[in-house]
Structure formats: C-alpha cells, structure tokens
Amino acid sequence: MTTDRPVPTGPAAPELRLLEQRVYRGPNIWSYEPAIHLVVDLGVLEGYPSDTLPGFTDQLIEWLPGLDGHTCSRGHRGGFIERLREGTWLGHVTEHVALQLQQEVGHDMRRGKTRMVKGETGVYNVVYSFTDERVGLAAGELAVRLVNHLVRAEEEFDFVEAMEHFQLRAQRLSFGPSTAAIIEEAASRDIPWTRLNEHSLVQLGQGVHAQRIRATMTSRTSALAVDIAGDKNLTTRLLGSAGLPVPKAESVRTADAAVSAARRIGYPVVVKPLDGNHGRGVCLNLHDENDVRAAFPVAEGQSKRGVVQVESFITGRDYRCLIIGGRMAAIAERVPAHVIGDGTHTVAELVEMTNADPRRGVGHEKVLTRIKVDDTAVGLVREQGLELDDVPKPDQMVRLVRTGNMSTGGISVDRTFDAHPDNIEIAEEAARLIGLDVAGIDFICPDITAPVRETGGAICEVNAAPGFRMHTHPTVGEPQFIAKPVVDLLFPPGAPSRVPIVAVTGTNGKTTTSRMLAHIMKGLGRKVGMTSTDGIVIDERLVIKADASGPRSARMVLQNPRVDLAVMEVARGGILREGLGYDRNDVAIVTNVQPDHLGMRGINTLEQLAKVKAVVVEAVPRDGYAILNADDDLVRAMRRRCSGTVVWFSLQPPDSDVRQFIDEQCRRGGRAVVLEPTDRGEMIVLRQGRRSMPLAWTHLLPSTFGGAARMNIANAMAATGAAFALGAPLHDIRQGLRTFNTSYYQSPGRLNRLEVNHIEVFVDYCHNPPGMRMLGDFVESYVEQRQGSADHRISRIGMIGAAGDRRDEDIRELGAIAAEHFDVLVVREDDNLRRRPEGEAARLVAEGARAAMADGVRCRHVEIVLDEISAVRHAVLLANPGDVVVLCVDKHARVLAELEDFTHRATAGSRTDEEQPGDPDLDAQELKDQATAAASADDPEVRAAIEPHSTEPASSNH
Structure with a gap:
C-alpha cells in the first residue's frame, strides 16, 4: 500500500466525516425505493476534488475494478471513471464506492445521488439504494473509511482484510439459497415481502392475504406432518403400511439393542439418529457387530431424544425428489463429497483445491459447502487404501463422506427429466401420506430411470423443509425454477397478495x-x-x-x-x-x-x-x-x-x-367532491365527468355541528x-x-362535545396556528347559531397550549389567533417541554395573545396555568351555564376523565367553595334581569349598555 501519498493541508484534518445515517425503508423524499442516506462533511477536502489527489483514482480502481461498470451521469460504461479523472467531489465518490461494495457481495444496487446540503459548504447528502439495510450501512461506513485512507493512508487500515470482514458479514446476514429463490419469485410477481427476524422468517403479502415462510417451510406446512417426518421410525411404518418400498427398520436406545436389531434385519445395515437432519450422524454399510457398536455413539450424539434407527442398507445411488403441493418439482442425484485424483496432488491438496471453488462456502451460505476433513473422513480415506498425504491415481474417485448431503460437501446432478413415472408416483404418494406441502423424498436405488419396485431400492427418508440449492444450483445439469410452484401454492394465479x-x-x-x-x-x-x-x-x-x-x-x-x-x-x-x-x-x-x-x-x-x-x-x-x-x-x-x-x-x-378549475377538470372526465348551495343548505356533491351525484346536506352531518x-x-x-x-x-x-360523530368514542380528542353542568365544553387537539384559526372560525359560527336562542351573552373561554419544539414566532401566532376568538384564555403547557425551560412556551403564547389584545381583538384576559388538569379546572370554573369552553389538550384521555369527575362531584353536591362557577363577563342572573328590563323599555341605549365590549380584565369568584 502507498503510505506517502501527498495530502492537502489546511486548518483542519483532511478527513471526510460521517455526520448522520438514515435508512429509508420505503418511498421517501430522495427516491421511490428504499435507500440509505448519509450526511457527510468534506471539511477542507471540499477544495480537493479527485483529480487533485495524486494516485487516488488509480488506487481506487485497483481495489474496486467493478467501478468501471458505473455509467454515472455520462450514460455509458466507464462514465464514473471519466468523472474521477476529470475531478469530482469525494461525497460523490463515497456514493459510488458504497454501491460497488454492495455489488461485490452480490447485491446488485445501481441507484444513487449526491447533493450538497443547502447553505452548508462542504456538507453533502449521499443517497444510495440497498437490499439489506445492515449491509447497506456497513457499505457506507467502509466507503467513508476507504476514501479517507486514499486521501491520507491510515496505518491500521488494511483494505483486503476489511473487505473480507465486510463479505463475511454480508454472507452471514443474507438469505440462504432457498429463501432467496422464493423471495425473488415473489418479487417478480409484485408480491410484497417483509423480513420478520434476522434469519429466514419472511412474510409474503399483506394483511389478510399474508403468508409466511421460513426457508422452505410455509404457513401451510402442517406441524403434525413435520413431527411425523422427524420421526424416522414412524415415517417408515406409515409408508410401509401403504405399500411403498421402505427399508426394514427398528428404533433402539442402546448399543446392545442396536446389535440385536441389526441381526434381525440382516447385514449390511445403516445406523442413524431417529430425529436428525442434514445427514449428520448417519453411518452406512455396516457389516458386523463392531461396526454397529462404533456407529451407535455417533448416531446417538446427533439424536435430539437419544433414539437411534437401525435399518437395512439399500445399495444404489442417492436421489432427492422434491415434491411441492403433491407434485414432483425436481429430482437431483446427490454425490457424496469426494475428490478426483490427477496423479500429481495428494488427497489433502485435492481437498484444498476443491474448497477453493468460489461456489463453496461455510454451511448453507453458498450453493456448495466446503468439504470438512475430520476423523470420519480420514477413516473413510483409509478404507479406500489411502492416507491424506498419498497421491491417488489419475481419475480415481476418493470419497470423503459416506452420505450425499449437500451440507457435508456433496455435489448434485439434475435428474428431473430422467425419472421413471412409477418412481415419481411413489415419491408423490409418500409426501401425501406424511402430509407435507413441501417435502424432500430421499430415494436409494440403482437407477432412477427404472422402476424401483423391479430394480430394488427404497425411500430411506422424508424431509420437511428440504433445501432448494441442489435444484436451483446443480453442479451438473440445468437449474430448476422450483420457487414458482411454492409461490403458486401460497398465492394461486389470480389470488391477491396486497390489501388496499x-x-x-x-x-x-x-x-x-x-x-x-x-x-x-x-x-x-x-x-x-x-x-x-x-x-x-x-x-x-x-x-x-x-x-x-x-x-x-x-x-x-x-x-x-x-x-x-x-x-x-x-x-x-x-x-x-x-x-x-x-x-x-x-x-x-x-x-x-x-x-x-x-x-x-x-x-x-x-x-x-x-x-x-x-x-x-x-x-x-x-x-x-x-x-x-x-x-x-x-x-x-x-x-x-x-x-x-x-x-x-x-x-x-x-x-x-x-x-x-374543477369544472374544467370534470369536463375532461375528472372526479371531484364539491359543495353546491341549495334552498335547504349546502349539499355535498360528487362529480364524475359531467355527472353530478348529490350525497348529503352538510348541516345534517353530526360531525359538522349544523355546518359550523x-x-x-x-x-x-x-x-x-x-x-x-x-x-x-x-x-x-x-x-x-x-x-360518524365527534364523540370521544369515535373521534377521541377531535372536537369532542360534552355538557358539564350546563356548560358546553369542546375538547380538541388543536396545537398550531392554522388549526387554531379553523377552530376559532368554528367557535364563531357555533356561538352565532346558539346566540339567537340564548337568554344572555354567551362567553367563550379557551384553554390553549403550544408544543415547545415550534418556532417562537409560531407559538406567539397561536396566542394571537386565539385572542381573536375567545373572551378569556387560559394558557397551559405540554408534559413534554421539548427542550424548552418550564413556562417558556406558555409565556410566548401569552405574549402573542396580549400583543393582539393591544390591537383591540376580542380577548380581554389571559392567565397562565401550566399544569393541564389545573388549567382545565380553572377554565371550566370561569364559565357560567350556557357558556362555551374550548379545551385544546395535550392528553385528551385524562382531560375527559377529569371532566367526568368534575360533573360527578357537582351532581353529588360535593363541590367545594373554590369550585363554584364564576363569569368573566357579568353574573348570569344580573344579565338576565337587565335583558328583561331592556326588552320592556325597548331602549337602544339600554340595550347597548347591557352588552358592552369591555377591555378590562375579567373577574371570577376565585
């Protein structure tokens, strides 16, 4: 690595800093698709595009040659390399490196964009797509570190080692071949999917249409069938009772019992765990008592319940028949892990060369599994007359595992179109008898092309949740697209997968x-x-x-x-x-x-x-x-x-x-919902093209309070x-x-009306200036409706509050608008102050209201009561029967509970002297007497005196 590359100098370290990371899991302001969003600060590197950094581009291309495939804005292959040599900013470089790192691990991501943050020089938004968000975030972090290393070499940073760690992490987090195949098929049909855990549990579809899979186990897989398939003795008995070819078998718990069972069955035999999987603990072709005793602890160690199966050894080739929905979907011949001699290399060297195949990985992370050389493998090689250091003859096959499982390093040969119809029928019947929707039927027979009832052979195992990789990625032969019948099983053609x-x-x-x-x-x-x-x-x-x-x-x-x-x-x-x-x-x-x-x-x-x-x-x-x-x-x-x-x-x-404008749109066939005035009030009308469909009068809808x-x-x-x-x-x-009405049960916290001791109380969540203006207009209209039948002037008391994370001017505006519509305001605060000091938000609301009062608006008095429940009590006690109280609340549930309790105390006669109602205007009875006198005198001046517009602070009985 180059460590003496010239670096820019400046007042700060030449380093690209990662300020923020976000994951957009759906459409967002940057993209229609899921994306990673990084905010990076170039610092002094803003003045150093890529062409000013000697060796930067060449070293980057050497480590990530795949960047040559990025078209960038040029629209042709190599376009990004051209941008690098001409000079582009390092935020843009980070975007492409993050995309390429994901491509290196098989995530074909190509969409990205980089934009400068407005008003902040050197700070950029870097946005790029992802498949797995954890891999995408790790790619972004590694991209930032790599770019910084190319600017100024970091002694502790080894890109090759870092890349290996990144690849291992991506492989660990990625889906296995089976799950990935099903998801890919679902996505091609526009079926949405969601990963439900860190492993292979996935939901396909939405809501009532949702189905789940875990690897090749589906929502339709019977738990009882899985249990039956897991009990090899029970499986063999069920299949045998239906006349299907199966080996003789017995279940045992001790080595002595295993030997006795082997004598009754007849040598050679197989010893395997009753409830094992992936071929672990299976010992084949045992010819005598010593072999059985040696094999028993191996099988017992892999058995969950400590029970071992002894069964007759069936000679022949190992075939896996995949049955989906009762139909044969694919057949693969499984060849045990082995190496082929070349006359030059030892067995150990041949194993190492075989494991170097990039298709081989650990476990099920890749389409083939690396061959593991353990004591069992060494013993099997010795049985063939060789040691690991010996050189086998050219074309000599040296087996390293007895069973043909892919998980132990075996290979697969596609035989889907070679099987005899009788054998296919036997496999399908076995899956139906066990009850599995997706089943792997293991056949041992001389040749799958001939009927097993004639040539000999048997079903040695039925597997729930069989792996797909031997069929989707055969070592020899054509891959089979077996995910299609699985998705067909869950979502038959024409079946919905989405909810509106x-x-x-x-x-x-x-x-x-x-x-x-x-x-x-x-x-x-x-x-x-x-x-x-x-x-x-x-x-x-x-x-x-x-x-x-x-x-x-x-x-x-x-x-x-x-x-x-x-x-x-x-x-x-x-x-x-x-x-x-x-x-x-x-x-x-x-x-x-x-x-x-x-x-x-x-x-x-x-x-x-x-x-x-x-x-x-x-x-x-x-x-x-x-x-x-x-x-x-x-x-x-x-x-x-x-x-x-x-x-x-x-x-x-x-x-x-x-x-x-709407009329013009409708003439062109558009749709609209409009109001049409009639002699009985406003009518909601639904229009489609030139057709008009009356729906309802607004004043008859409960939620509109008579249209107010x-x-x-x-x-x-x-x-x-x-x-x-x-x-x-x-x-x-x-x-x-x-x-639909605005009762608390249908619309909690949204214009809920209650009557509290003959006082009309409205509870609403209004918390911003535009909402307050609409609420104020409602109060004006509603009070105007009621005023005609009232025997006194209806006072309006409002309790308001503002969220502390709003701007100061917005909070003041809220108070100013409220002052236009209410006679008295009680200002409270939210429980969550949102980083403001206690009382500051309420003070700003009151400032806005008092400033409006100076201009002659309706409000005459403003009080601050910070606690919400105390403010509710205070606002209600300021009102007399017939007045309107509007409570703009933070926690509507507790406010409603307090109002119910308030009413209950009044009904029970337990209200204290401090809870007696007052009036911010005039005493109700005095006002009624004056109104009666004015009506009899019919004196306009007296009438004017009865309802003066006072600018003095309101009084109360407190």
Whole structure:
C-alpha cells in the first residue's frame, strides 16, 4: 500500500466525516425505493476534488475494478471513471464506492445521488439504494473509511482484510439459497415481502392475504406432518403400511439393542439418529457387530431424544425428489463429497483445491459447502487404501463422506427429466401420506430411470423443509425454477397478495379524515387497520396507544392477519425519518399544507414541507388515486407528481376560480367532491365527468355541528373522495357520514362535545396556528347559531397550549389567533417541554395573545396555568351555564376523565367553595334581569349598555 501519498493541508484534518445515517425503508423524499442516506462533511477536502489527489483514482480502481461498470451521469460504461479523472467531489465518490461494495457481495444496487446540503459548504447528502439495510450501512461506513485512507493512508487500515470482514458479514446476514429463490419469485410477481427476524422468517403479502415462510417451510406446512417426518421410525411404518418400498427398520436406545436389531434385519445395515437432519450422524454399510457398536455413539450424539434407527442398507445411488403441493418439482442425484485424483496432488491438496471453488462456502451460505476433513473422513480415506498425504491415481474417485448431503460437501446432478413415472408416483404418494406441502423424498436405488419396485431400492427418508440449492444450483445439469410452484401454492394465479392502502397526510385534519374513512369502510364489512397520532386501531379496537403515524406502525398494520384495508395517517416526521412503511399506496389524501413544524429537520419553508408531504402522492401507482384539496395552492400543484387519477375536493362556491378549475377538470372526465348551495343548505356533491351525484346536506352531518365545523366538512369531502375511489357505493358513503360523530368514542380528542353542568365544553387537539384559526372560525359560527336562542351573552373561554419544539414566532401566532376568538384564555403547557425551560412556551403564547389584545381583538384576559388538569379546572370554573369552553389538550384521555369527575362531584353536591362557577363577563342572573328590563323599555341605549365590549380584565369568584 502507498503510505506517502501527498495530502492537502489546511486548518483542519483532511478527513471526510460521517455526520448522520438514515435508512429509508420505503418511498421517501430522495427516491421511490428504499435507500440509505448519509450526511457527510468534506471539511477542507471540499477544495480537493479527485483529480487533485495524486494516485487516488488509480488506487481506487485497483481495489474496486467493478467501478468501471458505473455509467454515472455520462450514460455509458466507464462514465464514473471519466468523472474521477476529470475531478469530482469525494461525497460523490463515497456514493459510488458504497454501491460497488454492495455489488461485490452480490447485491446488485445501481441507484444513487449526491447533493450538497443547502447553505452548508462542504456538507453533502449521499443517497444510495440497498437490499439489506445492515449491509447497506456497513457499505457506507467502509466507503467513508476507504476514501479517507486514499486521501491520507491510515496505518491500521488494511483494505483486503476489511473487505473480507465486510463479505463475511454480508454472507452471514443474507438469505440462504432457498429463501432467496422464493423471495425473488415473489418479487417478480409484485408480491410484497417483509423480513420478520434476522434469519429466514419472511412474510409474503399483506394483511389478510399474508403468508409466511421460513426457508422452505410455509404457513401451510402442517406441524403434525413435520413431527411425523422427524420421526424416522414412524415415517417408515406409515409408508410401509401403504405399500411403498421402505427399508426394514427398528428404533433402539442402546448399543446392545442396536446389535440385536441389526441381526434381525440382516447385514449390511445403516445406523442413524431417529430425529436428525442434514445427514449428520448417519453411518452406512455396516457389516458386523463392531461396526454397529462404533456407529451407535455417533448416531446417538446427533439424536435430539437419544433414539437411534437401525435399518437395512439399500445399495444404489442417492436421489432427492422434491415434491411441492403433491407434485414432483425436481429430482437431483446427490454425490457424496469426494475428490478426483490427477496423479500429481495428494488427497489433502485435492481437498484444498476443491474448497477453493468460489461456489463453496461455510454451511448453507453458498450453493456448495466446503468439504470438512475430520476423523470420519480420514477413516473413510483409509478404507479406500489411502492416507491424506498419498497421491491417488489419475481419475480415481476418493470419497470423503459416506452420505450425499449437500451440507457435508456433496455435489448434485439434475435428474428431473430422467425419472421413471412409477418412481415419481411413489415419491408423490409418500409426501401425501406424511402430509407435507413441501417435502424432500430421499430415494436409494440403482437407477432412477427404472422402476424401483423391479430394480430394488427404497425411500430411506422424508424431509420437511428440504433445501432448494441442489435444484436451483446443480453442479451438473440445468437449474430448476422450483420457487414458482411454492409461490403458486401460497398465492394461486389470480389470488391477491396486497390489501388496499390509503395514506392520509396534511398539516391539519389527518386524524379525523382517517377516522371518517375507516368508519365508512367498516360499514361495508371491511376489517380496517388504521394508524394515527393516537395509536394503532385494528377493526375499531385500539391495540397500541402511542403516536403511531410513522412507518413502523404502518408495517405493524400490514402484518396483522385480520386487516383487509389499511388507512395510514402519514406524518411529516416519519417521512423524513424513514420514508413510508410500504412500497406504494392505492389512495393518497392530502388535506392541506400549512405552516407547522417549520425550522425542523431542514424544513424551513412551506414549499419544502409540501415536497415532503407529496411523497404519498408520488407513491400512487397508475391505477391509484390522489384526493387533493383544490383550495390549497401547494396541494393543487401536487397533481403533477401523481401517476394515477386525481380526485379534487373544495369548499369554494361555484363562482370561484377554484371551482372553475374543477369544472374544467370534470369536463375532461375528472372526479371531484364539491359543495353546491341549495334552498335547504349546502349539499355535498360528487362529480364524475359531467355527472353530478348529490350525497348529503352538510348541516345534517353530526360531525359538522349544523355546518359550523367547516374543517369537518372538508374532512368529510376528502373521506368521500377516497371511499368512492375504493369502490364504496354512494349509499354506504352517505350512511357512514351520517353515523360518524365527534364523540370521544369515535373521534377521541377531535372536537369532542360534552355538557358539564350546563356548560358546553369542546375538547380538541388543536396545537398550531392554522388549526387554531379553523377552530376559532368554528367557535364563531357555533356561538352565532346558539346566540339567537340564548337568554344572555354567551362567553367563550379557551384553554390553549403550544408544543415547545415550534418556532417562537409560531407559538406567539397561536396566542394571537386565539385572542381573536375567545373572551378569556387560559394558557397551559405540554408534559413534554421539548427542550424548552418550564413556562417558556406558555409565556410566548401569552405574549402573542396580549400583543393582539393591544390591537383591540376580542380577548380581554389571559392567565397562565401550566399544569393541564389545573388549567382545565380553572377554565371550566370561569364559565357560567350556557357558556362555551374550548379545551385544546395535550392528553385528551385524562382531560375527559377529569371532566367526568368534575360533573360527578357537582351532581353529588360535593363541590367545594373554590369550585363554584364564576363569569368573566357579568353574573348570569344580573344579565338576565337587565335583558328583561331592556326588552320592556325597548331602549337602544339600554340595550347597548347591557352588552358592552369591555377591555378590562375579567373577574371570577376565585
């Protein structure tokens, strides 16, 4: 290695630093496919592209010659090498090295991109695809280290040794040949798969259609059949009772019993473990008592229960018949591990030369297994008149193992099309008798091309979970594509493997829209799995209580065997952190894009936020749908990112520009959900092309509170568009909307209405400025509806709070907007302060409210009560009967429990003096008396005096 390569000089070490690693397991902001994302800092190396580093490119190509196959941006082979010689930055080099390292271990990954982080010189986003995320991450780490070594040699770094460790790790983590063959076949049919553990347990398909495999054992493999196949004595008796050719056999527990059984059966015999596998402990062709006694401890050591099988020795060749679904799929002749003499090399040298075959590895990691020379092998070589140091004659076959198992170094010869039909029928009948869906039938017979009933031979073993590699990668002959019948068994042609997935995203309204849609589809008999900020819900049962709007929760839903429809609330954070939890969604809903979470994870503008949320639209296939809010310019622009059909929804009146845009789309055959004014109120109308289908009046939907909750009208329209796209009939959509309400049991924490001692209390999760504006508009409309029938002025008390991880200006804006709609504000704080000092977030909210009060808004008084439950009590006690209290909560469950307890104490007459209600305006009875007097006097000035707009702080009975 070169250790004196010139290095750049500068104020910092010439080193590429790895700042951050992320794994995107689904579509993400960088790629439609899973990808690794590295953030690297070049430091002073930003000023040193590859052409300025002497020897860098030549040494890199020497170690990784496969880089010559990278086309890069040039579009032809060798394009990346050209970029290296012309000069490219080391972040870009890291991307290609990480891809090539994966290719070196058989993961054919070719997609990647490198982009500079905006506003940070020398810091780059390096993104590249992967097959196994652990291998992909290890490739990135090794790529960074290799690039640094090529800039300035690291004495402790040996690339050859590091590469060997990387290859061994990749082999250890990779699937075996059998599992890999099934997964490859499933992927070719667009059947999604998920690895469930670090080994070979894999789920194929989603939800109710899911099937599982572990190597060649499937969801349809009978546990009883596996137990029977594992008991060789029972297997032999069952097959023999059905008239199939089997050897004579007895089970024993001692060496003496084994000798006695061998005498009864007749020599030569075979001694093997009753419940062993992979040919371990099998001793063949034993001719006398001494052989049996010597073989007994070998077989006993491999038996799980200490039971040994003694059976007659059948002479002939060893054949493995693979039976899948009761049909013969492949036949291989297994030849025991051996070497062929060349007249020059010793037996030991020939073994070493054979093991040098790159197809041979340890265990089942490769298509062939390395031959192991142990005491048994030495003894077998001596039986053939040789020692390991002897040179066998040319073309002399020297056996090193008695059995033909691939796991002991044997080879395979494909005989699929050579077998006699009678032999195939016998093998198929054996698999049916045992009850295995995938079975390996071991035949010993002189020739598989002749009937074994005539030539002699027998079934010596039936194997559950047989290995595929002898068939998919025969040493001699054509490979057999046996994964196809396995996948056919699990997913017959035409059978579905996916459940419809609906992704719901947006700044506000995600959860309510998801719940509305799930409620509609539940009415059609669907078993809906739903993720939301409240948890994971399976068929209307909350199974996990947590913020479950990320990709991990989505994968949990898709693994549930009851789910036949998935509705996923997709949050910005999950997309940025891991991407989507699946490869595509059939329907995407985007409710809106509003300023929230800005300044977090590099998202500083609305346009950037819209790009993140557009990932769900990009994940819509050609036969899918995107339900987009036409009233939001950023959401409307997402239509250009959709490969499927767009369904619009809008609250705008017919004469607006937005509606004219929608009308134009519908004239071209598009779909939309719009509002049409009628003499009885607003009607939700579903349009398809030139056809209009009335759905429901908005004021008759319980969730809209007589049409006052405009945000729930929009949510209902979005849910309508998605349900229609999923094929729901109009009647069922209508019925779902009519029966969905915002009670705590159907929509916890989303505009839940309770009556607490004749005070109307609304509990909502509102926590950002756009949401507060919609909530405030609802309060205005709702109070206006009620004010006409009220006998006093309805006061509005609001309890609000802001998440501590928002920007200061966003927190102040929340308070300012709330001050426009409420008479009194009580400011609380979340339990999780999100790295802010206690009281700081509440202070900022109050600052925003008081600044708005100075401009003459509605609010007259602001108080800070940090504890949520104390703030709830305080807000409720400020109200008189008939007033409206809106509680914007952090933990809605405990708030609802407190309100129930509050009501119970009042009903029981146990309320303390401190809990007597007060009024921030005027005493209710005094106000009623003044109203009566004003009505009788019919004096406008008196009326004006009754309902003054006070700017003084409100009083209470505290």
